Amino acid sequence: MRTVFKNFLVLAVMLGTFTSFANEMLEVTPTFNYVTKGNHISVSDAFGEVIYSGEINYSGNLTTLFDFTQLKNGKYDVEVTNGFRIDISTIEVKNNIVFVTDANRKTIFKPVVRNENNSVLISKLALDGEKMDVELFYEGELIYTETIDGEDVLNRVYKLDKTLKGSYTTVIKSNDRVFVKNFRI
Template structure:
């Protein structure tokens, strides 16, 4: 009976966490952009110290990267007109959420398309003893591929793989025998990205 109550509490906590993440999905934009002749002013709201801001090109190559130093609003100016013609995006990694703001540079003109802003929710992993809890918000039912590997010195073997799709609230529980620090690795693939957790 104690185990049932314990697992019920964990399930309720995961539902509350996902509900909170859903509430962020309907918020007003977290950024403000002012495009001027030679510079672009970017204001990002509700950041925490340690969040990561980067500018990437269409191939995923990072052309600028900085760690946010203070919690609150972040403001900076960028001369994006110096970038070669092409497609780019500002990307803000806020822990469980990655937000991207796409823009293009053409002949010194910088054009933003706020309608193409993208929010990606990362998988969240929690370990208790030999049990691994995984949750992820997938608002559009985007697939999540999960690969669980056993890891030892010079060896890596696939233990289990699964693809979950057509659901907005992904929750999985796995029991891994002999779970010790560094003995397992979980690889997540979703929305063209890969996330790795070492357990």
């Protein structure tokens, strides 16, 4: 009789546990809203005017760290820059309620420019196949230009003349942005 009672008690506890978990709603926090300390944030309105720009001081969910409810009704672009990656999300504010729009989410990768052994190495990931313009300047004078179209990955090595020591500048235009890197040899 004791074993039957113990088995019945165990069954009741298990059934109660399972039914309590069945009614529980799990809240999922989207990871694209997660930002880390040290990242840079920029908020611009529908006209492209930058409303806020600054460094993120704490890690956490973007919508809890920043109070977007105080913005006027409308759509805003939020750019979070993390190293060589720029994540762009669109938020919409309606009557002090913030909605994150996934449809307009975009990621842009910044180019990486290195100077090694009188050579310039340029790498850029362009998963959208966006056209890229590369310009190389020596002492402010254009010495090389190239337009790359339809490539997902830009990998270029440009050999520089050892005798031309001075300041160089690379200008890469892509995704309606201009990336500039200055260096000396």
